[in-house]
Amino acid sequence: MNLPGAIPAIYTLEDSIGKAGGFIEEGAFRYDMLNDHQNSGGYQIAICSEDCTAVIKKVVYNAATNTFTGFSTPLVNGIPVTRSFQTNSFDELKAWFENKDRAEYLNIHMIQPLVAFNPYSSPFLLAAYGINNNFKATDVLNRWIWTFEKSKKSNVRIVAFATDCDPRYLLSMRLATGFFAKCLNTSICNRNDVLDIDLPKNWSSWFFMRNRQLFLCFQDPTHLCTKLRNRILSKKAKMLIGKEQVSIEVLIELLETKSKFVHGLVKTDIEPKDRQNFTSCLKLSSNDVLTALEDINNSKATQVYLRLLRSIVIAYIEHDTSIIDRIYHGWFAVFLCRIWQTWLGIIDDTYILEYGANNKKDLFITTPAHFSIELNAHSLLAVCLLVSQQKLPHSALSISNYSSQPCEATFRLTRSISGVFSSVVNFTTDQFLKRAGKLSVLTDIENKSESGLLECSLQFPKHHKRRKANAKKTSASNKIVDLPSYDTIENIIHRSFNDAYNVLSQLEMNTVLQRKKKTTIFEVSSFTRSQFEKISKIVSYDEYEIYSSDDESNDEPDADVNLSLKDDEENSSEDEDNLSSISASGKCQFRGMRVTDTIPPSLSKSYFCVEIDKKKKFMHKQTACWLLTDNKAALSSDRLTRVQQSNR
Template identity: 40%
Template sequence: MRICLGFFSRAPNVDLLTGNDNLLTIDTPSNWTFFFMRPQQLFLCMQDGTHLVTKIRNRLLSETTTLNINNDHVDINHLLHLIQNQPKLDHNLVRSDIFPHDKQNYSSCLKITSDDVLILLKQMNNKATYIYLYLLKLIILTYVKSDTEILSRLFFGWGVTFAYRIWWNSIRINKNLSQTEKDNSFITRAAWLSSEINIHTLTFIIILVSKGRLPSYALNCHLFSSQPCESTFRSARSLSGSLSSITTFSVSQFINKIGKISILNQIKSIQESSNNEYSLKFPRHHKNRRDESHASTNIQNVPTITIQHIEKIIIKAYNKAVIIMNNLLITEILKESNLNDIHKLSSFVFHKLDKRSTVDYSIINNFDAYDSLDDDDDDNTVNEPSNIDLLEYIEESPDEHENEEYNLTTSKQTFFGMKIYEKINSTKINIYFKIIINNKYYYMHKQTPARLLTVNKNHLSSDRRFRVKQTSKQH
């Protein structure tokens, strides 16, 4: 995601922008030092809001981290103390909400960020834990809740972003902490960059919609979730027979299945809206019974939003973040380093992230070098100009770990069906590695070791026929 968006990551050998006439482009003012995303994108993407929330919550559960904001610890035990010493009617929490068995349990995130819990934490003077969970609540309002207005999403999202930047800066300029201690005092880098990408993408979309380059329904970021996609794929797979072991489809097959699902959904929609006494009734999941009628009303006013209006909201969000973090006197630390300004703060963050940007030197070939469905005949068929003798290859590129090679001993002379060859096609050198068998060099396909090391299970975990057989045995 970061490589595609060019967000502190680049791929020198892959150019997605040059020669493409369908790029999404925005014009941002030169004084927007807080905006890190490039103004041209081939497509836009966001981290699933639900997963982002659980990522940040799970950081709180980690036993190896010591989250702290200006030496004030963010501790899960504050919530445990709340359960033990406060009436349940006041907080409505149970122990499983604090220590969920399922790390992707989103409902527990809602409960620990409820207004009642936040009020009690504030009364108990657990400031750092209160701020951590309050920012988590703002993320929920920004990316998950369906009834949040779009300008409120923009305000909440940038407020969280600036609060995290202030927190991160205060840790980085602390000379009394080692690098490991600095990393353990903050949320994970993946979660932080995901929150940055989300708010930049949301701002990008708002600008495009205001310019009329995207439809207004593109602002429904609460629908940018993997769960509807997963549900669609599960429905498509369920159209196969119960004894079918096929779990993947071609694009054409998938489109045909989606067409059938679309017809069923159309029938379902017509029947549910019908007042006929004999209309068909379809089962509904309990999560879909919730009232989602509170749609955002901000879409009607989006075309009137200007860049100046967006900038005012972002600056207002920065001031709100300063007020939040100033509860722990963290802004005093930034003043000492002359980082108490939105532009200086953002420039410092940009400089540090740019120094640690990721570089991917992958290349796009004309063949699928990593296709796991290569035929044995294709692998074993070599043309004379493209042949690579293993010994010649070793002379040209000596192995740095030659002393660590192991000699495999076997009575076999041929390895039919195992993808082990003396010579291979030079275009497929990346999907093989060299081994020594009976004091002789061979090429082994990268899939082969996984099968050789498999002792007990000779089938895929998704083999539906095996599951059906097991179920029938139980009955």
């Protein structure tokens, strides 16, 4: 049956999606849309996460904004400059192709609302833009402060920023929180809107973070777990805990001697090709594996290490963990590492030679992983104290949301949005912006439907595992949280230290610790503080690089962002006496190409006026991109190969 006009045209659908909030411009932070999202969701606080992924390095023309997308977005004070690649000159575009970097990665910022009693609060895509690897920790810090300021004007208080363990992001977190790092010429804690954490004086012996914070910082616990798991697989590291080494051979022996019914492991869990496979972390740290390892000789050190991994999962990833258990497991991991590091620091150097290690650092977890464990535990306790002191609402206790997984989920979902006749899972920067716009509208409809906010409820099909995860979220969000008192928290902290000390004493660490008088929480923490102070960072940069909200005019909120945005009239003026000359080797017909003799005035911005074989022609800007592209960029569909390609 033919029903002409019953199905809207693609352009009509795209226009409707754009009006519904699906239009996303590269480098533009959608604070106006964030304000609408905040009004519909009814939240006041949120987590801002940031992450990047590899993209196909291809430059295309975007007619909606009259810009070329696919180049690396310039950063000013860490803030992306929008529409910086606009031109009406073919020669200028050619110079960009020759001299400007293509974007290797796509960087996105997600806002995760913290809403009490609503597990279906959808994350919001704040911004997306192509970048390369040339940025500094101070760029990240400036961008975070700017994002905090702008979000606050949209009635959203950013409680914390969450990223993966990239060294620049980690240093930015340390600078922001003052965690053994200091930024000269600026101080972000001397403001009226900082969060002031009331701490008992005696806690300063083991609590290292300053008590005035503009926002907190969390390293993504999923990435942290994979880092710890990968440390076992490292050929260089030979982690030593007391009298035993953490060994993958112990796990191999478990597979060979025990039934899979007992431990549930397979070989790829122990020797994964994909080093970011989080599922294997969960399986390795399960109670079944820890119980099964008790029957394996010389496995105690490996058990302790897997217990460290398990504590991080319980503290930050599982949805149904109580606040008391989160504090206990978060600080159990901290004290386990502190005691371990203290023991390594005081043993004789001759002792480590027996294990073939040239450096004590090879016998311990990596420094970024150690800082991440410390930062997360301090930020976790800070959130609990701020809620207890009524400086943050109860919704801030949704600790499992303090991660960069909304970014990862957005990347996965965007890769899945491709045509039914296409198996390509990767995307260019322009393709991501278009797909993410559709995804944001679809996600908003789905979450409103799940929350019962739509008049006509829609039932979206879900995998049974996803339904179980949502059920856990619902159960956790509906629980009434009893906040622990100061005395209770202090008891939890001391219990976690004592348990960590007793666990490590089973590997005969206590003998050396007692001899060197490093047995109390104060003595161990004092040694750890001294080690951190040795690698403390002091970062200095010129004053013009520092973003300050006081320097920003309320009448011109986007002045910093649009520094290189050209005037439309300047762009539209073209000196026709100096046309770009292009050789077509005598070809006079351009079938299938948008090269014409005349164009309507309404389309003049989308075409270059050029001279082809001494004849005046109008060439569409996308055709110009095709002409200047000399190779076909590709990115592997296999995740492991894709990561290896992007790291070259």
